[in-house]
Amino acid sequence: MGSYIPTTKKEQLEMLKTIGYASFDELFSHIPQDVILKETLDLPSGLSEIEVQQTIKEIANKNKVYQHIFRGAGSYNHYIPSIVKSIASKEEFLTAYTPYQAEISQGILQSIFEFQTMISELTGMDVANASVYDGASAAAEAIGMCREKRRNKAYIASTIHPDVLDTIKTYAYANGIEIIIIDEVNGKVDIETLKSSVDKETACFYLQQPNFYGILEDASQISTIIHECGAKFIIGCHPISLGSIQSPRESGADIAVGEGQPLGIPISFGGPYLGFMATTNQMVRKLPGRIVGESVDIDGKRAFVLTLQAREQHIRREKASSNICSNQAYQALIASIYMATLGARGLEKVANQCLNKAHYLQKKLEELGFRLVYDAPFFNEFVTESTIRHKELFNRLEDLSILGGLPLDEHRILWCVTEQNSKASIDLLLQAITEVSK
Amino acid sequence: MKLLFEKSVQGRGCDIFPDDCGFEQIDLGTFKRKQAPHLPEISESELSRHYSELAKRTYGVNNGFYPLGSCTMKYNPKVNEAMANLETFTQIHPLQPIESIQGCLEILSKASKYLCEITGMDAMTFQPAAGAHGEFTGLLLIKAYHDSRNDHLRNKIIIPDAAHGTNPATANMLGYQVITIPSNQNGGVDIEKLKAAVGDDTAGLMLTNPNTIGLFDENILEITEIIHQVGGLNYYDGANLNAIMGIVKPGDMGFDIIHLNLHKTFSTPHGGGGAGSGPCGCKEFLTSFLPKPIVINNDECFTLENPLQSVGKVKAFYGNFLVVVKALTYILTLGKEGVKEVSQNAVLNANYMMKQLADTYDIPYGNQTCMHEFVISLAKEKHDLGISAMDIAKSLLDHGIHPPTMYFPLIIHEALMIEPTETETKETLDEVIAIFKLVYQKIKSSPDKLHASPILTPIRRVDEVKAARQLHLRYNDWDKS
Numbered sequence: 001m002g003s004y005i006p007t008t009k010k011e012q013l014e015m016l017k018t019i020g021y022a023s024f025d026e027l028f029s030h031i032p033q034d035v036i037l038k039e040t041l042d043l044p045s046g047l048s049e050i051e052v053q054q055t056i057k058e059i060a061n062k063n064k065v066y067q068h069i070f071r072g073a074g075s076y077n078h079y080i081p082s083i084v085k086s087i088a089s090k091e092e093f094l095t096a097y098t099p100y101q102a103e104i105s106q107g108i109l110q111s112i113f114e115f116q117t118m119i120s121e122l123t124g125m126d127v128a129n130a131s132v133y134d135g136a137s138a139a140a141e142a143i144g145m146c147r148e149k150r151r152n153k154a155y156i157a158s159t160i161h162p163d164v165l166d167t168i169k170t171y172a173y174a175n176g177i178e179i180i181i182i183d184e185v186n187g188k189v190d191i192e193t194l195k196s197s198v199d200k201e202t203a204c205f206y207l208q209q210p211n212f213y214g215i216l217e218d219a220s221q222i223s224t225i226i227h228e229c230g231a232k233f234i235i236g237c238h239p240i241s242l243g244s245i246q247s248p249r250e251s252g253a254d255i256a257v258g259e260g261q262p263l264g265i266p267i268s269f270g271g272p273y274l275g276f277m278a279t280t281n282q283m284v285r286k287l288p289g290r291i292v293g294e295s296v297d298i299d300g301k302r303a304f305v306l307t308l309q310a311r312e313q314h315i316r317r318e319k320a321s322s323n324i325c326s327n328q329a330y331q332a333l334i335a336s337i338y339m340a341t342l343g344a345r346g347l348e349k350v351a352n353q354c355l356n357k358a359h360y361l362q363k364k365l366e367e368l369g370f371r372l373v374y375d376a377p378f379f380n381e382f383v384t385e386s387t388i389r390h391k392e393l394f395n396r397l398e399d400l401s402i403l404g405g406l407p408l409d410e411h412r413i414l415w416c417v418t419e420q421n422s423k424a425s426i427d428l429l430l431q432a433i434t435e436v437s438k
Numbered sequence: 439m440k441l442l443f444e445k446s447v448q449g450r451g452c453d454i455f456p457d458d459c460g461f462e463q464i465d466l467g468t469f470k471r472k473q474a475p476h477l478p479e480i481s482e483s484e485l486s487r488h489y490s491e492l493a494k495r496t497y498g499v500n501n502g503f504y505p506l507g508s509c510t511m512k513y514n515p516k517v518n519e520a521m522a523n524l525e526t527f528t529q530i531h532p533l534q535p536i537e538s539i540q541g542c543l544e545i546l547s548k549a550s551k552y553l554c555e556i557t558g559m560d561a562m563t564f565q566p567a568a569g570a571h572g573e574f575t576g577l578l579l580i581k582a583y584h585d586s587r588n589d590h591l592r593n594k595i596i597i598p599d600a601a602h603g604t605n606p607a608t609a610n611m612l613g614y615q616v617i618t619i620p621s622n623q624n625g626g627v628d629i630e631k632l633k634a635a636v637g638d639d640t641a642g643l644m645l646t647n648p649n650t651i652g653l654f655d656e657n658i659l660e661i662t663e664i665i666h667q668v669g670g671l672n673y674y675d676g677a678n679l680n681a682i683m684g685i686v687k688p689g690d691m692g693f694d695i696i697h698l699n700l701h702k703t704f705s706t707p708h709g710g711g712g713a714g715s716g717p718c719g720c721k722e723f724l725t726s727f728l729p730k731p732i733v734i735n736n737d738e739c740f741t742l743e744n745p746l747q748s749v750g751k752v753k754a755f756y757g758n759f760l761v762v763v764k765a766l767t768y769i770l771t772l773g774k775e776g777v778k779e780v781s782q783n784a785v786l787n788a789n790y791m792m793k794q795l796a797d798t799y800d801i802p803y804g805n806q807t808c809m810h811e812f813v814i815s816l817a818k819e820k821h822d823l824g825i826s827a828m829d830i831a832k833s834l835l836d837h838g839i840h841p842p843t844m845y846f847p848l849i850i851h852e853a854l855m856i857e858p859t860e861t862e863t864k865e866t867l868d869e870v871i872a873i874f875k876l877v878y879q880k881i882k883s884s885p886d887k888l889h890a891s892p893i894l895t896p897i898r899r900v901d902e903v904k905a906a907r908q909l910h911l912r913y914n915d916w917d918k919s
Contacts, residue, residue, distance in 0.1 A: 002771035004513050004705070005783050006863045015786055015864060019793040024782045027789065028685055030807050032656050035686045042555050046773025049517050056767055059548075060526035062541035064534070074754055075532050081454045083482055087489040095498035095514050097506055098711035100844075103835055103895035106439070107496030108710040111489075114442050117912040121475035127911045130711070133567035136754040163754035170729070170750035174578060174612040216469050245469050259754070269542045270532030270755025272567070272713030284909065290711065295905035297897040302439070307905040313570070313607035314846070318616040323607035326568035326701065330709025340442050340478045340485055341452050347477065349455045356461035377469060394535075406533055419455060 002046050066403035068425045070361075072381050072416025073212070073406045074135070074161045075270060076262040078240065078350065079420055084264045084337045093333055098290070098326065102305040103297075109304035112292040112329065115336040122242050122339070122347075123256035124249025125278035130290035131332040132324060135259025136164040138275035139206060139236050140171035141322060142255045145279070145286040146204035146232040153178045153201050157189045159211035160236065168206070177203070187213045187374030187383070195225050202231040209235050209251065213414065214358075214381025215374055216245065223252025232283075239263050239276070239335075240418075241379050243344070243351030248278075255279045264338030265331055274331035285311065288322030290329075350419050354380035357426065358417035364430050365415070368437055373412060381416045383408065388437055396436045402429055439495070439896075442478040442488060443913045452482045476916050495896050496710070497840055503862065503870050507811045507843035507855025508602065508650060510680045510702035515771070518706060518764035527763055532755040536741060542759060543740035546733045549766040550717075556777065557676070557696050558689020559719030564757035565729045569677060571752060572697025572716025573608040573644070575729060578749040579695050579720055580642045580671045581612055582727040586747055592641035592670070598627050600651060600847045602677060605644040614641060621849055625803045626655040632664055640670035647674070647691065648681050648809035650847040650855070651802075652788065662692025671695060679703045680859070681785055681810035684778025695720045704765035715761035731756075783860035784810040787867060791858055794871045798878050802850055811857035813850050814842075820852045825881045825888055827852040832899060833880065835892035837873045 007015070012024075021027045028036070047055065069077040088094075092107065099105030099112075112130045119128035132138045143154045156168060158181050165181075172179045182194045182205075189207065198205065205226045210216050219235060226233040235248040237258040248256035260274030261267070279287055285308065293307035313320040342350065358380040362372060370384035390407050397404045402425075405415035417426070480488070497504075504511035521527075530542055550562040566572035577595070584592045595609040598619045606616045617635050622628040626649065643665045648654045655661065662672045674693035680703045682688075688696050700706050701714035708714065720728065729752050730744035772780065785808075792812040796804050799814040816827045831841035831854060843855040858867060880888050892898060 002773070003776050003779060004515055004861050005779055006861065007783065011864050012783065012786060015790050019789055021789075024786070027782070027785060027807065030656065031654055031686060032659070034659060035691050037684065037686060037690075041684050041774045041777060043552055043774040043777060044770065046776045047770050049771070052767055052771045053517060053521060055770060056521045056763070057524065057526075059544050060521075060524045060541045062544060063526050063530050064538035065526055065529045066531070066534070066538075069531060071531055071533060073533055077531070079454070081452065083452070083485060087486065090489070090493040091500045092493040092496040092498040093710055094519070095500055095707045096496050096710045097504070097509050097511060097708045097840075100506075101497070101831075101835065101841055102900045103832070103892050103897055104497040104840065105495075106896050107492035107494065110439065110441065110495070111492055111710075113912070117441075117443065118475075118477060120912050121477060124473070124475070133571060133712075134753045137567070137571070137752065161754070163751055166730075166751035167753055170578065170752055173749065174574070174581070176613050242471065242475070244471055245466060246471050247473075247475070250472055266528040267531050268528050269530040269539065269759040270757070271753075272715075272758040272760060273754070284911070291911060293905040294910040295901045295908075297900050299898055301897050303897045303900040305900045305902055305905050307902070307909070307911075310906070312603075314603040316607070317603045318606035318610040320603070320607040320610070323570040323574060323604045323611055324568070325570050325604060326699075326708070326712040326714040328567070328709075328713045329711030330707075331713055333710065337485070337489065340480060341482070342454060342477070343451045343479050344474045344477045345451060345479075346454055348474070349457070352463070353455065353459055353461075355464050355466070357459070359464045360461050377467070398535075403531060403534060423460065 002048055002052065067401040068429065069403045070415055070417060070421065070429060071403050071406050073414055074163060074259065075267045076418055077267055077420050078262050078418050080264050080266065081341050083341055084334060087337050088334050093330065099306065102303060106304060109292050111333050111336055113294060113304050115332045116292060118336060118339045119276045119278050122239060123237065123278040124247030125256050126281040127284050128276060128278035129287045130292060130329060131327040132275035132277060132289050133328060134273040134275045135236060135257065136167035138257035138277050139164050140168045141288050142234045142257045142277060143168060143177060143204055143206060144175060145255060145283060147177055148203060151201055151203040153180060154203050155180050155182055155198060155205040157182055157207045158184045159189055159213060160208040161212050164236065187215050187376055188217050189222065191221060198226065198229045198231060200229060202229055204232040204234055206234045206236065209237055210241060210379040213374060213383045214378040215376045216379060219251035240351055240354060243347035244355065245379065254283060260331065260335045263335035265334055272328060272331055274328045274335055286321060289324045289327055353419040354417060357421055358382065361415060361417050361426050368433050380418060381414060383412055383414050385411050393433065393436050396432050400428060400432055402432065439491060441913050442480060445484055445488065446478040446480055448479055450479045450481050502838050503866055504840040505842050505856045505858050506840060507857040508677055510857060510859055512705050512859040513861035514705050514707040515768065518767045521767045522760040522763045527760060540740055543733050545763055545766055547735050547740055549762050552769050553698060553717060554719060556683055557719055558687030559696060560722040561725040561728060562717050562719040563728045563732060564715065564717045564762050565752050566697065566716035566718055567753055567758050568712055568714040569697060569699040569716045570604045570608060572718045573604055574611060575718040575752050576673050576695045576697050577608055577612045579724050579727045580673065582747060582749045583671060583724060584641060591639055594639050595641055596635055596643045598645065600649050600849050601644060601646060602650060602675060605675060625651045625653045626657060627661050629657055629660060632661060636664055636668045636670065638668060640665065640668050642671040642673055644673045644675060646678050648678050651813050652808040652811040653803060653806060654809055658691045666692065677702065678810060681781055683781040685781055694724060700761055700765040705768050706761045706764040713758045713761055715758040780860050787858040787860060787862060788812055791856060791867055791871060795874055798875050811855060813853050813855045815850050816852035819881055823881055823885060825885055827854050829888040830854060830877055833877045833888050833891040836894045839870060839873060
């Protein structure tokens, strides 16, 4: 019933007649009879706007929105400043296509150039691209960048997010790069194993910092090992953490990638999120995806334009470095507004709040019998172990609208704290756990 | 226009977070960042104006006619956005307990059911984030299928020369050798050349139908049968689905796998280049290879399960979920009648424009009925008078029209590919037809003006060679700001 076709049935008939067709059937008469549909599609009848929004809301209400979230594991509940949503809702940004026509796309092109600059700054790298699908596909694409004729082995830390590992493996199944997992010791990459494994055939090593358990890995030491064998070092980073912890460049990375969701993008059941990729000047031509460069127009005015397109599929076809076209431009815009709103000081504040509050929760949990599994510095996530039955614990938290940490098995839980968790909300969680432990 | 960084003044900023929350300060020791990033220091009011200025220099669907071929720049309904912005979607963590995400799973399940009905497929994954990602997933299914049968010698993917560049690029990502099939004189797949190219090394075919010239290949059943005969699979590139909904189903044309672009056909906006959504659908015999997890509709509840022979994951979690919410809202609004009307009118509008431009512009294959788009060629004008497709496109900018897709498909020289979509009024179409004709007249009357166009845009033609040779990919002059 709803329709966004402006022409009336009468106008449609007139238009058909104007170009020599008596009806829509005649317009489609060149379609072979043996494939043309004889019946109407088996879909519900259309709805008016008021009906459709009722229908969707009814479905949405079957979800539970938790008032307090202590779960991260790749999706982080950070505060989104009002101005971010306000600016991002501008229809021009929302409804434009990829900025192929530079003359009327300077707004989007400039915003991407600013995004590239801010991601480069955040990671400490030289250049960034306009974004890829998410942190996991960014990791997979980064590994592809490191492949060389005689270097076809990619080493991966076992301590990375399982979805990222799964994605890396899928891309490797496609392109034939060999994946070798380096096991962990006490929640961190086993550096001795790494040292004895890498060799002249190693293309790269992929590390997540902080890792899946929230732990800060000894990235600088790893960097030395990787570079000694001539391979590339990729760090998958948490962008908020970069407000206060060592940047990938400071840790010796050749490529920095990450999940940009924490930069102003709601958790949204896992998407759309934002993959970012940054690298050194030496590797810029291997970067996949869109890249915006600054140039001038014929009058000498500053102008931004998609550049290095000779790497891309529409020019290179089967020789392209990747097939990516649509990326996450709109989410990159959101992240830009977020970073510009916070500035370096704001970002450091958020990072420190995450860090400090997480450590507060960890200490209090320790007092309640939740032992810290790995004795290592962590950022805003950590793993505890206890004998408390998860079923009872999570039932109690459910009543209080608290999404507890992610259960890793029957005894271990991966907790996450962000600036959104007030002292009151942390204390509410602790109170609930105290009750269950009794 | 100045960059954010050039507007930055030390000490300015927005106050979003308190300085101190009363927690003990943790010392990061050697992990502490040594050099703070340069990020803008800018007041909220300046930030707001900066982006308003950028928005003014951006051309969206709401700004005017946008006939970008193969991109389906239709109107993006506002109710779709409103639904995707519901907190009961945006505030859901992807790793919540299964009972607490029943609404999200129902969205995915319903969207899958309806899209399968529209396309003639049996199952669908929403994990791919964009069309090219859906293609990648589709070819993974082909590879996994052959591998599961220990059929490891199939190393070739057949692709017509009119195909989107993503097709060969995707095949290459999977290590396949690309076999290009030339188009026949009607713009379709050359059957004899196809027959000669296939064999027991054929992994599959990637095809768009209607193809990129906007023509429906009438030999489609024969084409897909040739591939099946030699044991290959048929992959449907869904970029042009807007032409055929409710008219034909890819599943009925012999296709085993498809990808869709929800940001094209299903009106979820393009966002200036994403987030899109590129769901990948397949026939029953391929469902066990789909990326993990998939939504299962049990009687009482929805669950997430991993298909037995899954190719793995192509991204974290379940895909660009909010985009799927928008697409489902759109499908529910249109319903079974509306979905077909979309394609009928998309095709009508394209033919209406094509027929009326045919006396002015050279339209190769213009004697046939086109589908949702058509391609004009400026090859003759370029050769005789030095006016290129680029000149025409840039001149359209001065008339407030977004130019058609330029220089694609590659098989037509000096191509301009026009896709008006179904959401334009007759008045708009008449107006732009008149503008296209007016611009054409300038080829003879004032060619210099065409070469010099555009002149009314915020900037004029860009020196792209400079951009590529003197790479300047970020702001770096911090000392000056």
